[in-house]
Amino acid sequence: MASWFETARFGMFIHWGHSSQQGVELSWPMAGGNAALPTASMSVAAYQASAATFDPRQRDFPALARLAKRCGMQYAVFTAKHHDGYAMFHTKTSEFGVAASPVGADLVREYVEAFRAEGLRVGLYFSLCDWRHPDYPALTDDDRPYRFGRGRQPTPEGWERFLRDMFEQVRELLTNYGPIDLLWFDGGWERTPEQWRANELEALIRELQPGILINDRLPGAGDFETPEQFVPPQPPGRPWETCMTLNESWGYVPSDTRWKSPRQVVHTLCEVAGRGGNLLLNVSPMGDGRLPQEQIAILEEVAGWMGRHGEAITGTEPGLAPWQVYGPSTKRGSVTYVFLLKRPYESVTLRGVPVDHAARAWCVGTGEELRTSSRCAIADRLFGRDPLGELTIEVPPAAIDPLATVLAVEWR
Structure with missing residues (x-):
């Protein structure tokens, strides 16, 4: 479908969760990492322990939204829930999230209001898999090493309970925050489309938010494709976006100093725009809510370049x-x-x-x-x-x- 997305060209991905306090990647350390994403390995209990202390008092969503706008970004996507099951929004389905943590505030609401105030489109990342939900079933230390698509299967009764909670969380996200422009799924590889009830979920989404766009990671559905960490040599045959990190990590990992230069980011943006796609560039706030200074420095240079050249990027076609x-x-x-x-x-x-x-x-x-x-x-x-x-x-x-x-x- 033709939409704002097809010529947006630039957006901000925001990966953030309680694990930022520990300086480790989101979710994957509790699974022992994986070959595609080298990261720390730690017990499930050690990883999830920081949920009890998450209190990012120096967060500033309005400042982050202003930075995104200076960069010429047209939209953003925020992690409402990652694979670890921690809800960055208030939900009736679980006590594992910001509502029961010291932060207390609904961080999805703060994000949506701040970015919408700057005239940016708002998107939400939502993991289909939930490695904490008891009926998923929850990930344990005995489940390592992690094997894609070969995890333990739920019981039929447990899966029904999980699906009720998962559908309700999607309903909450698409009901409680006004218009949501984009829903960015992940984690769908762990189950079949039939298990996810993907057709039923898509129907619910489009009923609640008729104008929404859905990525291709809800199995069997999707309005656009999402290559990851690279620019495809040939553009896909439909709208697309490549998501990319500023270093090699999605979450805040201070030991990862493999930063892309501002020139690398700009060149990637030019190549993506020239192929008719969007670049969804990731940032990762620290445990206290501030953006790392290295990321700010890169983005400020990109913002300066876009201030001089943004007309050649935003709203263009190949x-x-x-x-x-x-x-x-x-x-x-x-x-x-x-x-x-x-x-x-x-x-x-x-x-x-x-x-x-x-x-x-x-x-x-x-x-x-x-x-x-x-x-x-x-x-x-x-x-x-x-x-x-x-x-x-x-x-x-x-x-x-x-x-x-x-x-x-x-x-x-």
């Missing part, structure tokens, strides 16, 4: 074909934007373009008009044809942006 220019490109109306992810020699050439329709070219970051020249088959002009040829744009050294240079061409 531009030229890969063979026409060395680098990604986008377009909006009569303007084509070209991203230079490598420093050019004196010029950049666009191929197979209507050269006689090039009205002007400029550097997006500075507004400087750039000189152009063109060439095409002489016979095309001799016989009055509208030629396709090569448009060369001169790029002076002063036009080079330290993160990524963006050129624009307007066509008559």
